Amino acid sequence: MFKNKVLENIFSLGISQIASVAFPLITMPYVSRIIGPEGYGILNYSTAFIGYFTLFILYSFDLSGTKIISRNINDKVLVSQAFSEVLYSRCILYVICCVLFIISFFFGKVFHKDYLVSIILFIGLLSSVFSPQFIYQSFQDLKLFSKINVIRGLINMILIFLFVKTKQDYFYIPLFATIFNVIINIGLLLHAKKKFSLQLTRQPLNKLFNLIFTDRFIFISNVLGAFRATTNTIILGFFVTTKEIGYFTTSINFLFVVVNVLFIPISTAIYPFISNAFSKSHEVGNDIVKKIVPITVYFYFITSFCLLVFSPFLIMLIFGNKFDESIKILQIISFAPLTIGLSNLLGVQVLLNYHFDKLYFRINLYSTIITLILNFYLSKNFGYYGAAWNIVFVDIMIITLYFIYLKKLKINIIDWNYFNPKIVKANLFSLASFKK
Incomplete structure (x- = not known):
């Protein structure tokens, strides 16, 4: 169907993200009218808090693991070693998270708006421990994800309609997500192990800690990026009611829907592609990036502009008039798809492939400090x-x-000649027909 793996993976991930977003969009009007802004505030606040643990467990392995495997795809010994190191390292990080989570209970409502929801979401962290995304991404074989997500989304949607009947039933939403995510990720991991002939071998502790230490700059940068996103909600919670948190997180989550559908499939699919190009030479990689920059700008500008214009209609259609305050918030952040797309291209796709991990870290650190203030x-x-x-x-x-x-x-990653619409079109077809 497709001439190259990049387009095939973008399509597969696109289907996957659409499935993971479409079904919640169907349930949103129903759920939002039952649990209201306060229920949404509790769920989103708890999700933001547990999100820190998710980041810690995932570490930077989806980037560093993908880069190592994609550049040594034919070396089965090295690939199995990278696979084993990532899994065992995540287990170590999960144990640390368990200790920190127990300590967090001493702070009560500061971190836990609802203890049951927090516990359910924390158990769901096991899905992050067993997440096989870096394996499928490295081998550029992501078709299975789209099929699994459609099935998962359909079952989850049916269960929400069956069980969420009153304001107090909001805990079913994270419960179903946790059950499905854990089971599916374990299944996908076992499938990847068999399909790609991966061997899970025991790794010395000092080697695992060395891996964690080596990847610290990418990890901390990722944490800082997510910290900036989630901390907006956490800090806002110090000054406003859960209802107002509900207004804010409704807009943020709707934005994430757009990002998940249009940004994540593209960025995830092109990372091993660009990484492989840079492994040949910086010139080859840089030339690919120059062609991608204008495509990124045009595509995400149009997306952002549509989000700005149609915000009132979308909020009212999906959430109802109880969430009218969310409209202005969504309009303010409507150009985030463009800024996120450019930020990923410049930081992840360029700086990391040039091995400027420390610089990537410093920029994120400075930005996070300013964000907090x-x-x-x-x-x-x-x-x-x-x-x-x-x-x-x-x-x-x-x-x-x-x-x-x-x-x-x-x-220099900017060539203004490439911004000519005719050249953009030609480069788009050129990249689409590019074979690894």
């Missing part, structure tokens, strides 16, 4: 509108810093 001030004084504007300011700042440092390093 701005977030406290804006959330305290302007509520959820301030938290929304904080997202905009920080995204623009990160992109600016990436461009400044790339210029200092004399890495």
Whole structure:
């Protein structure tokens, strides 16, 4: 059906993300009217908190593991070693998370708006331990994900309609997600082990800790990026009610729907493709990036503009008039798809493939410090509108810093001739027909 693996994987991941988003979109109007803004506030606050543990367990392995395997795809011994190191390292990180989670209970409502929801979501972290995404991504074989997600989404949707009947039933939503995610990821992991002839071998502890230490800059950068996103909700929770958190997180989650469908499939599929190009030479990799930049700008600008224009209609259609306050918030952050797309391209696809891990880390560290300062001030004084504007300011700042440092390093990824619509079209077809 497709001429190359990149398009095939973008299509497969696109189907996967559409399935994971379409079914929740069907249930959203029903669920939002039953549990209301307060119920949504509790779920989203708990999800944001447990999200920190998810990041810790996933570490940077979806990037570093993918890069190692994709560049040594024919070396079965090295591939199995990378596979084993990632799994055992995640087990170590999960044990650490268990200790930290128990400690968090001493802080009560500061971290746990609902203890049952927090516990359910924490158990769901096992799905992160067994997540096989880096394996399928490395081998550029992602078709199975689309099929599994359609089935999972359909069953989950049916169960939500059957069990969520009152305001108090909101805990069923994370419960079903946890059960399906854990079972499916374990199944996908076992399938990958068999399909790609992977051997799970015991690894010395010192080797695992060395891997964790080596990947620390990418990991901390990823944590800082997610920390900026989730901390908006956490800090806002210090100053506003759960109902107002519900307004804010409704807009944020709707934005994530757009990002999941349009951004994640593309960025996930092109990472091993670009990484492989850079393994040949920096010139080959850089030329690929120059062609992708204009495509990224045009595509995500159109997406963001549509989000800005259709925000009122979309919020009212999906969530109802109880969430009318979410409209302005969504309009403020409507250009996030464009800024996220550019940030990923400049940071993950370029800096990391040039092995500037420390620089990538420093930019994210500076941005996070500024985010925290701005977030406290804006959330305290302007509520959820301030938290929304904080997202905009920080995204623009990160992109600016990436461009400044790339210029200092004399890495030119912009060729204005490539922005000509005719050349963009030609490059798009060229990349689509490119064979590894």
